[in-house]
Amino acid sequence: MKITIGHLYPDLLNLYGDRGNIQCMKKRCEWRGIEAEVKEFQLTDAIDFSSLDIVLLGGGSDREQMLVCNQLKTIQKDFKEYVEDNGVVIAVCGGYQLLGHYYDTSEGRIEGLSLVDLYTEQGSPRLISNIVIENEAFPYPIVGFENHGGRTFINGNKALGKVSFGYGNNGQDKEEGVMYKNVIGTYLHGPLLPKNPHVCDHLLARALAKKYGRAELEPLDDAQEKEANEYIVHRFTKS
Amino acid sequence: MMVQIMKLRRITAILTAKALSFFCKIAGRQGVTMAGRIALRIDPDILKDLAAQVREKIFVVCGTNGKTTTNNLLCSAVESEGKKLICNHTGSNMLAGVAAAFVLGAKWNGKLDADYACIEIDEASTVRVFPHFTPDYMVLTNLFRDQLDRYGEIDITMDLLDRAMKMAPDMTVIVNADDALSAYLAIESGNKYVTYGISEKVFDEQNIREIREGRFCKRCGERLEYDFYHYSQIGVYHCPGCGFSRPAVNFDASHIHMSNGLEFDVEGRHIAADYRGFYNIYNILAAYSAARTAGMELKRFDRVLQNFNPQNGRNETFSINGNKVLLNLAKNPAGFNQNISSVMEDPNEKDLIIVINDNAQDGTDISWLWDVDFDRFAADNIRSITVSGIRCQDMRLRLKYVDIAADLIGDVRTAIEKSLKNGCGNLYVLVNYTALYSTHTILKDMEGKV
Known part of the structure; x- marks a missing residue:
């Protein structure tokens, strides 16, 4: 079995330890004897989405997102097809905002990919905090760190979780992130996947199921992952 | 009259700051920032006039x-x-x-x-x-x-x-x-x-x-x-x-x-x-x-x-019971990568402690750990790595994902004592910002007791 991970524009979208998300998916495949290949795409590269099993869209500064957004128009159609065909996507921070229709900033509108029905508006102050969210579909909370000026509204889509500590999508509705088909968008970094191996395995399982029709993931020893996760849960929601 | 009040204010600001700094030193705390803040509050023009x-x-x-x-x-x-x-x-x-x-x-x-x-x-x-x-x-x-x-x-x-x-x-x-x-x-x-x-x-x-x-x-x-x-x-x-x-x-x-x-x-x-x-x-x-x-x-x-020996924990060497201990500050990816290069320039066997805190002055976001090339520590001449500090679990996890096993000891003094006891006599301690002063104090103290 083999998983191919496409990392979009790591030169521009690489804030907040995005490399850790890639590393986590790669290692958790390898530890199970599943081959994992990471393909990095630069801004002008052509992307064959049919060759990818997981797409990672990371975070960048507003300025860098502006540079990326012009290029995104050229891949929008193929990317949309990939998503509608249940392709797996993990989009973090800036990448999450780019999933939507637009991000309105004081410097102008950053057009998004319109892959998911959501939009983002700049707000003040920046929402900066450790964050803990809960989703019944996952066996324990999802933890991370958020740092975003944008307020995201997901228009009735399913959220990734309910906020038990921190701000979430917009600091108002106590929701964080979005889940649409096999797409997860979230403001959580820290990075997201190493401390949330259940989310990582969810993505891997979806990718394997789509590719091979079945998805049995051998359990791994996640004691250290859980300890790091529990530390945050305990410190911010139980004290 | 006005001039005298201003002068009095200046003297009060300076004496208060000096006294505060003195007592903080006795109490083993730095107190520099607090001294400056209080001086500015008593006399907002003090920096302007002194700098002039x-x-x-x-x-x-x-x-x-x-x-x-x-x-x-x-x-x-x-x-x-x-x-x-x-x-x-x-x-x-x-x-x-x-x-x-x-x-x-x-x-x-x-x-x-x-x-x-x-x-x-x-x-x-x-x-x-x-x-x-x-x-x-x-x-x-x-x-x-x-x-x-x-x-x-x-x-x-x-x-x-x-x-x-x-x-x-x-x-x-x-x-x-x-x-x-x-x-x-x-x-x-x-x-x-x-x-x-x-x-x-x-x-x-x-x-x-x-x-x-x-x-x-x-x-x-x-x-x-x-x-x-x-x-x-x-x-x-x-x-x-x-x-x-x-x-x-x-x-x-x-x-x-x-x-x-x-x-x-x-x-x-x-x-x-x-x-x-x-x-x-x-x-x-x-x-x-x-x-x-x-x-x-x-x-x-x-x-x-x-x-040049600033004794401020930047590349500072200590001698504890015949062990050589080197303390260095590493607080962001570029700095940490340079620190790793500098550790690896030493061809001898060594033990390593990494201390990561997430206090306000460190930055409460420690995702930057994943932007550091820790895989370079997977070398034969590194005998052991101990992770310590407030976010030691995150640091251990970071190493796990480059297949490096680490011991976890949250308390820094205990981590140092244990590394010295079981170590090879050549210890590197890499710390981020708020761990610097406390670790420096611990090492000074241990050096003095020998």
Whole structure:
């Protein structure tokens, strides 16, 4: 079995330890004897989405997102097809905002990919905090760190979780992130996947199921992952 | 009457700050920032008036990494010219820390006896400090991602520095030409600038995975082209789009050797220092260039380097029960990667402790750990790695994902004791910012007890 991970524009979208998300998916495949290949795409590269099993869209500064957004128009159609065909996507921070229709900033509108029905508006102050969210579909909370000026509204889509500590999508509705088909968008970094191996395995399982029709993931020893996760849960929601 | 009240206020501010600093020292706490804050509250003009008493020039040192070492070296260089100076040695570099350096250096009656001031300033604090005094020189060492939760993206830091430079149009900027971000700021500022750098290729192997900032031209957005990198985005670059390029270098270090300490030539002089770490060449070069730009001859610069021992936890060595312990600060990816290089330059067997805190001054966001190339610690001569500090679990997890097993001991003193007991006699302790002072105190204490 083999998983191919496409990392979009790591030169521009690489804030907040995005490399850790890639590393986590790669290692958790390898530890199970599943081959994992990471393909990095630069801004002008052509992307064959049919060759990818997981797409990672990371975070960048507003300025860098502006540079990326012009290029995104050229891949929008193929990317949309990939998503509608249940392709797996993990989009973090800036990448999450780019999933939507637009991000309105004081410097102008950053057009998004319109892959998911959501939009983002700049707000003040920046929402900066450790964050803990809960989703019944996952066996324990999802933890991370958020740092975003944008307020995201997901228009009735399913959220990734309910906020038990921190701000979430917009600091108002106590929701964080979005889940649409096999797409997860979230403001959580820290990075997201190493401390949330259940989310990582969810993505891997979806990718394997789509590719091979079945998805049995051998359990791994996640004691250290859980300890790091529990530390945050305990410190911010139980004290 | 008015004058007397102002004078009384000045004396009260200085005495209060001095007393506070004294008691904090006794209590084993630094207290510098608090002393500065209280002095400014009692007398808001105190920094302005004290800085105005500096007889010759004021230097400030800015940049993500190397501020404290560069500034301390610059201080020693200026002192070697027989000059008196004011300096924030401890690295307290926000407005209150800067004020404290002047206040604690003044006499009780508000008189300051200094030819020069050498002050490091946190980049974001420049715009708060410059209304109190405008420096004659600013050294700008480099710009890397650092504490994104506090400072935001590098673009925000660059905007603040740009504003600061415009607040001081007569200030000369002494800038690292090899960092495209710093050089761009200096060139575009309209201020006079002087450059230092390394034009020769030092490393044959280029680490292609290392995180690099500012790959795209700040002027036109085109991807910068590099002849080679020294580390991170530091190197020799040009923009194929708009012609922006590394500026001509005024102080160019050549004939770099690192086999026996650090050696290089600049301005036809041979410079040698018994330090480790390539990045220290930049720190030495920055201090040298600044003092030379201010017209100093630096005839005794060799001795300055020989005697340089700031004892502030930057590359500081301790001897505990026959064990060699080296403490160093590593607080962002670029700095940590340089620290790893410096640890790996030591071919001997070694044990390692990594201490990671997430207090406000460290940045509460520790995602940067994943931008550090820790896989380089998977070498045979590293006998053990212990993770410690508030976020030791995250650090252990970071290592797990490059297949390195680590021991977890949250308490720093226990971690050091255990590593010494079971270790090979050669221990490296890498810590981030708020762990520095406490770890330094622990090591000093352990050294003293032997």
